[in-house]
Amino acid sequence: MADILAAHDDLESPVMEDALGRIAHHFTRFAEVDGQDDPLYCALAATIAEDRALMALLLEAPATQRKPVLFFAALHDRVLAGSTEGGSHPLAAYYASVGGTRAPDAELPGALRDFVRREESTLRALIRERTTQTNETGRCAVLRPALQALATRLGGTEQAPVELALFDFGCSAGLNLGVDRYAYDDGVAFTPGLDDAAPLISTVWRGERPSALLGAPRWQAAQRMGVDLQPIDPADEGAARWLRACLWPGDGARRERLDRALGDARRHPVPLRRTEDGLGELERWMDTLPAGVTPVIVNVWVLFYFDPPALRAYTERIRQLVRERGLAWISGELAKRSPLASPPSAPPGEPADTGTLWTLQWRQGDEVRTEALAWSHAHGRWIEWLA
Numbered sequence: 001m002a003d004i005l006a007a008h009d010d011l012e013s014p015v016m017e018d019a020l021g022r023i024a025h026h027f028t029r030f031a032e033v034d035g036q037d038d039p040l041y042c043a044l045a046a047t048i049a050e051d052r053a054l055m056a057l058l059l060e061a062p063a064t065q066r067k068p069v070l071f072f073a074a075l076h077d078r079v080l081a082g083s084t085e086g087g088s089h090p091l092a093a094y095y096a097s098v099g100g101t102r103a104p105d106a107e108l109p110g111a112l113r114d115f116v117r118r119e120e121s122t123l124r125a126l127i128r129e130r131t132t133q134t135n136e137t138g139r140c141a142v143l144r145p146a147l148q149a150l151a152t153r154l155g156g157t158e159q160a161p162v163e164l165a166l167f168d169f170g171c172s173a174g175l176n177l178g179v180d181r182y183a184y185d186d187g188v189a190f191t192p193g194l195d196d197a198a199p200l201i202s203t204v205w206r207g208e209r210p211s212a213l214l215g216a217p218r219w220q221a222a223q224r225m226g227v228d229l230q231p232i233d234p235a236d237e238g239a240a241r242w243l244r245a246c247l248w249p250g251d252g253a254r255r256e257r258l259d260r261a262l263g264d265a266r267r268h269p270v271p272l273r274r275t276e277d278g279l280g281e282l283e284r285w286m287d288t289l290p291a292g293v294t295p296v297i298v299n300v301w302v303l304f305y306f307d308p309p310a311l312r313a314y315t316e317r318i319r320q321l322v323r324e325r326g327l328a329w330i331s332g333e334l335a336k337r338s339p340l341a342s343p344p345s346a347p348p349g350e351p352a353d354t355g356t357l358w359t360l361q362w363r364q365g366d367e368v369r370t371e372a373l374a375w376s377h378a379h380g381r382w383i384e385w386l387a
Helices: 002-006 014-034 039-048 052-060 068-085 090-094 108-129 137-153 175-181 237-245 252-267 278-286 308-325
Strands: 162-169 183-185 200-202 219-228 272-274 294-300 328-333 356-364 367-376 382-385
Touching: 014 039, 014 052, 014 068, 039 052, 039 068, 039 108, 052 068, 052 108, 068 090, 068 108, 068 237, 090 108, 137 162, 137 175, 137 183, 137 200, 137 219, 137 252, 137 294, 137 328, 137 356, 137 367, 137 382, 162 175, 162 278, 175 219, 175 252, 200 252, 219 278, 237 252, 278 294, 278 308, 308 328, 308 356, 308 367
Parallel strands: 162 219, 162 294, 183 200, 219 272, 294 328
Antiparallel strands: 328 356, 356 367, 367 382
C-alpha cells in the first residue's frame, strides 16, 4: 500500500494528520454505530479505521465528502463491474449483491487490501469525481404524507386537490419525484401504484398512524424537476450501476426497489439539471410556473454535506423565497440540519444524529410557518409522525 501513501507525501503534516484523524473517527463510528445493519460494512469500516493507507484514499474527495459511504460505494462499484466483466475478485465472495455468501472473517482484510491495490487508480477517480447518491425511494414513505400535510395546510381536498410543482434538490436520478406513482404498504393498508411495475415502498408506523394523510391525494403534480451536482440519467446503465453501488450489498429489497424505480423513471422522464447553483435554478424554474401552482422544494440527506456557512445561506435563502414567493419546503435531514431552532427530541432508543427529522416550512398569510412533521429511519423503514 506504499504507493497509496506516496500519493500524499505530506501525510505527516499537521493538516493531513488532522484530516486522517477525522476520517478514522468516521470509520470507527460507522463500525460501532452507523453500519450496524450490514455486517460486511461494519467489518470493512473497522479494518479501514486502523489502516492509514486505506484511509488516505478518501483524501481524494473534498473535505465535506470524506465519509465512509463514499469509500464503500467506490469499492462496491468496482465489485459490481468485475461481476459483469468476468473478472471477479475474492473480495466479491463477501458481497451478496453479486451472489457472494461468505460472512466477514479473518481473511477479509487481506482481500480488501489486495482489491484496493488492483483497483487503486479507478477507486481514486471515483472518490474524487463522484458523490454518494443512494436516491433512496424508501423515503417516499414519509414524503407521501408530508406532501399530503402540506396540501391540507394549503386547503387541498380529495375533491379539489391543490396543484404542486415538485423540485428535488440533490435529485440524483430524480426517483423520489415519482412519489405519487409508487405502491405503498405500511402493514395496515396497501395502496397500489400507477401500474404493476411500480416499486413497492414498505414501512411501519411507530405510535399513531396519521390515517387522514394516507387516503386519496389532496394534491396533484403540475410539474417536476430535479437538480444535482452530478445528476444521473436513469437510462444510462453505467450511471445506474453507481446508484446500485451506493446501496448496501446485503439489502436485496432495496436493489429490487431501485431497479423498479429506475424503470419507472425511464417510462416517465423528468428534466434533471446539472448545476452548482440549485437555488438559482429553482428561482428561474419558479418564474415559469403557471399561476395557482405552489412550488415545493424537497431535500433529503443533502444538507449533511454542507459546511455551516453553506447551510446558513441555504436556509436563509429558502426562507426568503417562502416569505416572498410562496415556496414550500420539505426537508428530511439530521435534526441539527433542520430549520428548527429547537428540534424535537429523537424517539426513545434512536440517536438524534442517525434519525431523519422531517420538517415543513410554508407561508400562511403573511407568516412563515415551520413545523416538525416526523422522525424516520434514514431509509424510511419506520416513521414516527409528530404533526
